[in-house]
Amino acid sequence: MTDDRKTTVPVWTLATADVRVPGLTAGESMTAERLTELRGVLAVLADEPIVTLEAHPLPAKIDRAKGLPLDAASPLAQHLSQFITQSTRSSLTAARATASGENLYRIVVPAKVAAQLGQGTIRLMEPKGAAGHVFGDIVNTTTGRIAAKASLVPVGGAAAAGTVGGAGATAGAAAAGGTVLTVAAPLVLMAVAVGVSAHADHKRQQAIEHITELLEQLQQDKLDDEHSALNGSRAAIDKATAILLDEGKLGVSLGLDSAVHTIDTALGKADLRLARWQSALDSLPEGEAVELDTLTKSFPGVGDHGGTFRAHLELASLAIALMRRVVILQAVESAQSDSGNPFKNFTRALKRDQQRLDEMESSIATVLVRLSALELASPNGLRPVFTTGEVERLMRAAYRIRRLGDGVTVNNRTTDVAIEIARSKDGSVVVFPALPA
Template structure:
């Protein structure tokens, strides 16, 4: 293993949605640890949310296959180009590499306000409590990195660059990419379950939800290119299908929570649990299919919320961030309630201690019954690993790759690290 001896110089912008003087002066050269400290100070003391934007050459190992593409003429690509064109301190190696990686970081304290809790970390199966990161395995951005603050346009020392449209489009794109990542994961699980269940009713629910994707994809592309949504896209019928699925998920979640409340203590006999939630002892049962259908509906609803918020914000271009935040917060409350209810169900089930039946006639316990008890216990434990954790506990990083032709690929958001 070799150690890189040449420090990587990374230009850094401080961005805000309105004119605001930063209460602290950024150093001429900063380490990752120093930058992390300053982000925390800015989050607490700045009058308006201050994000940071870094630029570096795209790591060769970075996988962009899960991202969302935007043309060179899109507002997002043009905003990035405008920002970098107004400063003379752009990193030469980044500017000349043909492909550049931009990372926008939103402080933890304002992450929930900015995203309306639409951005949530995706749990990683590789490690307990872990989350996916878009830059895992990339090189040259660790301890040797040095961050150099730059200014843009008329910005002066201590004044954050006003870039409300760039912040809004970045967050909207990142939220859409994350929600699409959730949809893909949910649909894969549902497909496997329904192939074994052979129930037409559940197939219809799955097909109705997945059929909404094309309309949402088109509406996302149009809105983020500052176009207007027309009825020909079919978004209205898609929203109706999603809202219907959300209502079904809310009803099921309420029923599961009510049934679990009737169970006394954490030690429960398997027949009693099956009586409370039918099919929970069957890995291909309807309960697990309903759980995945709820996750799919939530993922699609998150994408719709972002679309509605962006459309609302673009109606008043002089007030993007305030409208964007308000629209997300208002519409996301009910969705967060459903997400929390499903998380409660998963956590409650994952902590149960299953026991065999101790009825009067239960003199023997067959090997098949033992296997069912063990397998059900393992599945319930696994439910706890699926509980989503809010990115509000950590800085939110949105990575964007600007390609040689000027187009931009936005990657799924991750929990930022220094």
């Protein structure tokens, strides 16, 4: 639902550790563009990650099924509720904006920090027909439409969210005056972890849909088995996610170890296939047209609607999406085991473990771009004239191969990351997949 009403909403600046920055003016209205500038300044000048939190009216229609639900007793919901309660005591704007108990909270993580989450985790979305531009309005995650045209009012002197213990040991109150920011590491950590995990699960769902369609056409038992094994690991990951987000401890009985082994095996197969694809492309004569039959020997079905090559691509995407969720779990566990600076531990663990996945995604993207740039040659043969069917097959194949490069980003430009959280009156929340801000 599009809501073009101008709404005044509060915005808080949250730090993940005790940090000072040049004075911030509290209580003055600003535009979305001005807020973007403020984020950039904070990212450059602050020694620790600083995010902004906005509280928007909850859209009348919102598809909660697209997010990860957490009940009111979950740490993230509790951190958010405590933050709201303490903030409304010192800000009339915040009190009015959150009075209904139902809001869409939007946390924006600066690009400087988002880069540490892995470049393949969040892709920059460019609107069609406007290359080089990004969406600048406040967008509802579930519909992709503008949720509100908002005037933003910075709220200063708010108390921090969270309680000491678990991932929340660094939470503390911020002093008023605009130079010391709210320290809310637990809230930021949990929001980022759930938002990025939801994004990875959304990618998993997309891959599953594509794989199911492709395997129905191919009817290959080996690919079916590979798909089933990968999809079967989801249950263990879901259980582990639920436990860690409740600040619990992972146990062997969850089956996460066997799930990780299955995913690692799939990633190993994807690595092997990727190496073969790269070798096949390197062996092609540079600058010369390639026959379709020659190309299909290394890329089976590349010119068809389905094909084994496309199934292998989707299986690789599924394995990467599942492993990204595992990496997030490992990062959260690492952060919770050392409460000294949970968010820094979290981003450090993510950055280290995401590198392999980022490199694989980038390499697959490069293969697709190289394939899409190939020129198909006419079939060799003694006949000077080809049938209408042969010509149509070649034209269809050329079109499908060119389309392989659509939407592919080899070197993803770092962007701010937004995580939207829908909060209900009972305190429960739904966290939507993280998206470019």
